[in-house]
Amino acid sequence: MTDVKSDIEIARAANKQPIxxxxxxxxxxxxxxxxxxxxxxxxxAEFIRSLEGRPDGKLILVTAVNPTPAGEGKTTTTVGLGDGLNRIGKRAAVCIREASLGPCFGVKGGAAGGGYAQVIPMEDMNLHFTGDFHAITSAHNLLAALLDNHIYWGNEQKIDTRRVVWRRVLDMNDRSLRQIVTSLGGVPNGYPRESGFDITVASEVMAILCLARDLKDLEERLGRIVIATRVDKTPVFARDIKADGAMAVLLKDAMQPNLVQTLENNPAFVHGGPFANIAHGCNSVVATTTALKLADYVVTEAGFGADLGAEKFFDIKCRKAGLTPDACVIVATVRSMKMNGGVAKEDLGREDVAAVTRGCANLGRHIENIGQFGVPVLVAINHFGTDTDAEIDAVKAYAAAMGAEAVLCRHWAQGSAGIEELAHKVAALADSGTAKFAPLYPDAMPLAEKIETIVKRIYRGAAVTMDKSVVDQLAQFAAQGYADLPVCMAKTQYSFSTDPSLRGAPDGHVVHVREVRLSAGAGFVVAICGEIMTMPGLPRSPSAERIHLNMQGYIEGLF
Structure with a gap:
């Protein structure tokens, strides 16, 4: 039996072209x-401005079933499909997110794809890359420093220090920083108050950079960030303490999209990286719109399962950027269907067609949900070596019964040669003109009803519950002029419900919204449900323990 090369070994052996x-x-x-x-x-930015007026290519979204510990390979499929489209003679580009250091050193790993469907340079992409995340972290924390400094030097804005909502960020999983007390040590250090850290990818500055159209729009959005409340209960904005200009300066270079390549030397835009369970989970608008002006087909992804990533891609990113997707691919695996059907991870190597069929209820729910947005769907079965023909046929049969064709893909092992069939079918579907895209809810719908619409139509929950404080907060947002904003649901990625152990296609559950936050600069309201954390912690055995430099100075253990 031949040794299977690791992702980093494959990436290191790639024949890269000059950019x-x-x-x-x-x-x-x-x-x-x-x-x-x-x-x-x-x-x-000058070149991007020169593209105005050009027609757009076809926009293809890659999403997935709810993630399982077995792995689905959504980014791998996104990259593979981009290579596949180029292989069949199409001019295609890939648009994906940048990787956060938190998952890289935690448990999830990087975000560059895998096997023979990767974006390179893999090490750079999964670590410091071009410094965008560091710039976002610096801009976010500059605002925090200016806020505390404003209070220290007389508090001209009459900020109620009990109602400061702007926390600090760090691009690392560190549970010890979730709740902190700042300014200890006496008068020279300011006024002590409770605060905390979120992970950088949960920062509103990240969301703003990913939704802004240009530098002018970026600075205006930064100025609209709500950082605190005055004694008279009116909101304090970043522009009120004159922070927006300096923040925009720090983000000037980060606003420019990054261009790299796949293993097959095809163009890939990698820019921005908001989390999908606590933010909107899509790469930047400027990268996507630029790619659409330059390529005939643009393949992009949205984070985690379709209930989170695709819903936010459609209801937030497409709504705000005026994008109209032409086709959608849902990634599924035999292994993930087994796990949704009740099979333990250690038993996934044994054939179990019945479990696959039971688990396909999760896939079916996502197919139905994408249909609610008017976007035509294909299913990509990401192949694993333990899959049997009978199990693959079961997934295909289930998808067909749901009105969607499922295509077996072997891009992880074979690169573009293993995904040609899907590439042909995706191109034909995108060209068919059958997409009739529309967001799930109108702008004018009240905020609480938007939350309820997502819960009932996408999560298939029976009801939404909220504490009175949340109801009052939503009413206050509406009174301040934010009623037309879309909602960004923050919940577990592992289930349609807020219980991560509830796999398959649960319905009738109750979704409790425990907190709502206004992201006025980004342009959405965040509804936090269940046990979701905006600063994750590291697992018992983090990946960082296995990442090191070998004797040749190469990185090992990164995946």
Missing amino acids: REVAAKLGIAEEHLVPYGHDKAKIT
């Missing part, structure tokens, strides 16, 4: 690149 050659495939001249070494570059 100028990759850019040339999309018609980007070298003078419009800001190179970061030989294999990655940012695209200038």
